[in-house]
Amino acid sequence: MEDLYAKKAWELIAMLRGREVSAREVLQSVLRRIEEVEGDVHSYITLTEGEAEQAASRADEALAGGRDPGTAAGVPLAVKDVLCTRGVPTTCGSRMLEGFVPVYDATVIGRLREAGMTMMGKANMDEFAMGSSTENSAFGPTRNPWDLDRVPGGSSGGSAASVAAGEAIWALGSDTGGSIRQPASFCGLVGLKPTYGLVSRYGLVAFASSLDQVGPIARDVRDCALLLSLIAGYDPRDSTSLQVKVADYLEALEGDIRGLRVGVPGELMQEGLTPGVRANVENALRLFAELGAEVEETTLPHLDYALSAYYILAPAEASSNLARYDGVRYGLRVEGEDMLEMYGRTRAAGFGAEVKRRIMLGTYALSAGYYEAYYGQAQKVRTLILGDFRRAFERFDVLVSPTSPTPAFALGEKVEDPLAMYLSDVCTIPVNLAGIPAVSIPCGLEDGLPVGLQIMGKALGEAELLRVARVMEEALGFRERPRVARGEA
Amino acid sequence: MITERDVEYVAWLARLELSAEEKERFTRQLGQVLEHAEKIKSLSTEEVEPTSHVIPLRNVMREDVVEAGLSQEEALRNAPRREGGYFAVPRIL
Numbered sequence: 001m002e003d004l005y006a007k008k009a010w011e012l013i014a015m016l017r018g019r020e021v022s023a024r025e026v027l028q029s030v031l032r033r034i035e036e037v038e039g040d041v042h043s044y045i046t047l048t049e050g051e052a053e054q055a056a057s058r059a060d061e062a063l064a065g066g067r068d069p070g071t072a073a074g075v076p077l078a079v080k081d082v083l084c085t086r087g088v089p090t091t092c093g094s095r096m097l098e099g100f101v102p103v104y105d106a107t108v109i110g111r112l113r114e115a116g117m118t119m120m121g122k123a124n125m126d127e128f129a130m131g132s133s134t135e136n137s138a139f140g141p142t143r144n145p146w147d148l149d150r151v152p153g154g155s156s157g158g159s160a161a162s163v164a165a166g167e168a169i170w171a172l173g174s175d176t177g178g179s180i181r182q183p184a185s186f187c188g189l190v191g192l193k194p195t196y197g198l199v200s201r202y203g204l205v206a207f208a209s210s211l212d213q214v215g216p217i218a219r220d221v222r223d224c225a226l227l228l229s230l231i232a233g234y235d236p237r238d239s240t241s242l243q244v245k246v247a248d249y250l251e252a253l254e255g256d257i258r259g260l261r262v263g264v265p266g267e268l269m270q271e272g273l274t275p276g277v278r279a280n281v282e283n284a285l286r287l288f289a290e291l292g293a294e295v296e297e298t299t300l301p302h303l304d305y306a307l308s309a310y311y312i313l314a315p316a317e318a319s320s321n322l323a324r325y326d327g328v329r330y331g332l333r334v335e336g337e338d339m340l341e342m343y344g345r346t347r348a349a350g351f352g353a354e355v356k357r358r359i360m361l362g363t364y365a366l367s368a369g370y371y372e373a374y375y376g377q378a379q380k381v382r383t384l385i386l387g388d389f390r391r392a393f394e395r396f397d398v399l400v401s402p403t404s405p406t407p408a409f410a411l412g413e414k415v416e417d418p419l420a421m422y423l424s425d426v427c428t429i430p431v432n433l434a435g436i437p438a439v440s441i442p443c444g445l446e447d448g449l450p451v452g453l454q455i456m457g458k459a460l461g462e463a464e465l466l467r468v469a470r471v472m473e474e475a476l477g478f479r480e481r482p483r484v485a486r487g488e489a
Numbered sequence: 490m491i492t493e494r495d496v497e498y499v500a501w502l503a504r505l506e507l508s509a510e511e512k513e514r515f516t517r518q519l520g521q522v523l524e525h526a527e528k529i530k531s532l533s534t535e536e537v538e539p540t541s542h543v544i545p546l547r548n549v550m551r552e553d554v555v556e557a558g559l560s561q562e563e564a565l566r567n568a569p570r571r572e573g574g575y576f577a578v579p580r581i582l
Contacts, residue, residue, distance in 0.1 A: 103563040197544050210542050239549040240542070308528045319503060326504075328576050330567035339581045340504070348506035356505060360496065360515055361522060363503040373530060374523075379539030381529050386540060419521050435543030459543075 004029035005166040006481070009075045009223040012169060016063060016074045023056035023063070023074030023118065026169075030076045030120060033166040037484050042142050043162035045081045046089050047121040052076060055118040062116075070116025072230055077112070078168035080159045081122035082129055083214065084203040085109055088119075092205050093127040093137035093155075096331045096350030106203020107238065108172065108214050108231040115230050120168045124158030127352045128322065129179055129207045131155050132424045135415055136354045143411070144186060145484035146449055150408040153183030159217050160187040165484050170218040170227055174204055176211045177310055178404075178428025181440035184217050185403035185452025188442045188480060190224045190469070191217045193428075195460050196435035197242035199228075200235035208317035209240075211310075211432040221441065221470040225249035228462065244460060252463035253470045258292030260468065263396035267303035268427045272405045276446020281402050284443045284453050287475045288400070298396065300388035305381050306430040311422055312365045312378035313433075318355075319362030325350060357418060382433050389434045393458045398468055401427050403440040403452030427454055437462050439469045442478040450480070491520050 004012065004026050015021045031049060038044065055073070062069035079085060082092050084102035086109075091097045105113065112119075126136035134142040134157025142157045144150040145165040152161040156173030160183035163171050173180040175193035184191025192215045199214045206212065216227035229249045235241045264285060269278070289295050327333035327346035334349045336342035351359070365374035392399060404424055414421040431438040436459050443453035453472070457465035493516045500507045507515065561574055570577040 100567055103559060103566055236551060240544060242544065302532075305529050305532060308526045311522060312526055312529070323504075327569060328578055329564075331569070333569035336579060338579050342579050343504040344506035347504055351505070353511075356507075356511070357515060357518060357522075359503050359505065360499050361519055364491070364495070364499045364519065364523075367499065367502060374526065376539060377529050377532075377534060378526075379541060380534035380537040381532060382540040383537050384532070384534070386543065418518050419525060422522070422525075433543075 003166070005033040007169070008219050009169050010226060012075050013071070016059070019063065023059035026074055027052055027056040027076060027118065030167065030169070037145070037165050038167060040143060040148055041145055041161050041165045041167065041484060042140060043078065043123055043158045043165060043167050044121040045091055045093065045124050045139050045158070048088055048119050051088070052118050052120055055116070059116055059118065070114065071226070072112055072118070073116030074118055075169045076118050076120040078120050078123040078159050078162040078171035079109065080125055080156050080171070080173050082125060082174050082205045083109055083172060084205070085119070085122065088122065090122065090205070091139070092129070093125045093139060094350065094352070094355070095138045096325050098332065100330050104203065107200035107235045109203065111231055120162070123156070123162055123171060126155035126157070127355050128205070128318070129155040129174055129176055130318070130354050130358050132178070132182060132421050133414065134158060135411065136352055138352055141411060144408045145482035146188065146408065148484070150410055150449070151186065153186035153408065155179040156217060157183045160184055160189055160191070163187070163189055163217055163219060164482050170216065170223050172214060172231070173217050174212060174214050175432065176207050177314060177432050178425040180215045180217060181403050181428050181438060181452065181454060182425065184440045185442070185450065186408040188450030188478070188482065189217055189219060190221050190439065190441050190473070191215065192224050192228060192439040193431060193437060194228065194232065194462060195437045197240050198232050198460065198462065200238045200241050202235055202237040206321040208314040209321060210317060211314060221466055221473050222250070222253060224439070225253055225466045247463040249463055249466055252467050255467050256291065257288070257468055257471045260293040260398065261396045262288050262293045262295045263298040263392055263399045264295065265300045265303060265392070265399055265401060266297055267300055268401035272423070272426070273402060274406045274446060276407065276444070277402045277405060277451050280444030280446065280451040281453060284472065284476060285400065287472065291471060291475060298392060300392055302381065302384040302388045303430050306385055306433055307422065307426050309378040309381040309385070310429045310433060311361070312374050313382065315358040315362030316365050316375050317362070319359045319366065322355070322359055354418070385430055385433050389436060397464065399456040401454045401456070403427060403454040407446050407449035407451055431456055435459060437465055439465055441469050441473050441476070443476050444478065445480060491516060491523055
């Protein structure tokens with residue numbers, strides 16, 4: 001029998017309900033796997049075995065008593081360490097929050113607790129979700145289970161690596177410019193960034209508030225749909241939460257894609273794609289056509305400006321959001337003679353290089369004399385990008401591109417070159433600026449490393465997006481497993 | 490072009506103490522990123538409204554009813570220094 005740690009959540013849920021396995025057996029399998037590979041992969045900042053064992057026991061008791069243990073019960077979940085978990089340290093990958101123990105749960109965590117969640121631990125990440133490789137974690141990098149010399153992507157790299165390596169069955173990430181989709185792509189998984197406002201941001205430590213969304217990373221589209229259905233929906237505690245009825249994402253998976261209008265933005269297929277990424281995406285486009293979709297090249301001319309606009313807007317919002325780390329109410333404090341000295345020293349010691357760079361960039365873009373030329377102009381470019389997407393979705397049901405121009409790159413390759421690192425988000429960033437949903441699914445390999453296909457949908461079009469992703473997943477038939485997960489490493 | 494003086498000024502605004510090495514490095518790296526960002530200046534946007542948020546923003550109000558919040562003990566639990574139910578800070582003036 002295939003090891004339990006390698007199964008999909010929906011398979012385990014069926015097995016648990018059929019009493020074929022117990023939640024404790026599933027947990028033991030995952031814990032043994034963690035013992036085997038965590039030293040190499042380093043997916044987690046904090047492991048929560050004790051809590052997980054209690055949750056698994058509760059699930060088994062409920063099942064034995066013929067009661068519903070909750071949909072998520074008994075299926076170990078990795079939680080990106082940017083989500084507040086009551087009583088469990090939440091570091092955001094930063095020295096600034098080392099030792100911080102939230103006194104409340106993020107809304108998504110509260111919802112998953114009600115659904116019987118078995119939390120396996122808090123997953124590693126780029127500090128304050130700023131980065132594309134998970135090398136910016138103050139607690140050391142995570143390695144890609146497909147090749148330990150490569151990055152897992154970021155910033156939700158620990159979440160993706162844990163699922164790929166079998167150290168969790170599914171995971172929560174957050175995505176401000178691609179931080180769910182790019183690591184899902186690098187690790188051969190399915191990752192979805194929901195429509196802005198569909199999933200509550202309450203208790204998600206803020207990076208860029210107009211762009212941040214929480215979403216699922218999983219082994220297939222069905223697990224992704226299931227996890228999304230457990231976290232989506234209106235939350236009065238988030239003033240940007242949308243008051244909409246949440247669709248039945250599992251039911252939505254049924255159906256085909258005949259007659260689906262697929263647009264391929266030329267701006268996202270330009271230079272910079274590796275040959276393998278291009279070939280795999282073109283193969284996926286042929287499959288779309290074979291399945292009865294109408295595939296057409298199109299143009300969203302302002303996407304060429306998206307990266308530049310994003311690297312003004314996101315750091316500007318970050319510089320404001322991260323002003324809260326002042327050594328007073330929580331987190332690190334380095335004492336000084338007076339308040340200002342204490343602030344300066346605390347922030348110098350608490351933040352890593354990338355976070356400092358973004359705070360500086362954002363502060364500069366917002367400062368007197370530069371505000372209109374940078375921040376104001378970037379906000380206007382955002383309007384133009386929104387307009388491009390609005391027009392595109394009048395003609396197309398979904399838009400398709402690579403998730404990332406390259407497969408996973410080597411550790412250390414881009415650490416000293418921030419701009420090169422930023423360019424790895426070129427295909428994912430426009431989606432956050434427009435607030436629309438997008439999913440990354442694996443579509444092939446290049447030199448043994450997974451390539452991701454990004455499918456973008458209309459705002460609140462998650463149901464259709466997931467159906468398209470499910471149909472394509474089946475057609476692509478991607479069955480590869482990373483070598484760590486096969487235990488050959 | 491961003492200069493080391495600009496970097497010092499921005500670091501002061503952001504309440505970040507930087508080492509000499511960081512000042513030099515950030516001047517170079519921020520220069521590169523800003524050079525890339527210059528691209529957006531070439532777009533004509535006179536008629537374009539800025540977007541700060543993708544969803545129609547309105548004031549979100551709730552009923553003015555008393556709800557449970559964090560207790561004083563909970564609010565202070567993560568404070569690096571506290572004194573008699575308060576956050577303790579160094580002198581301000």
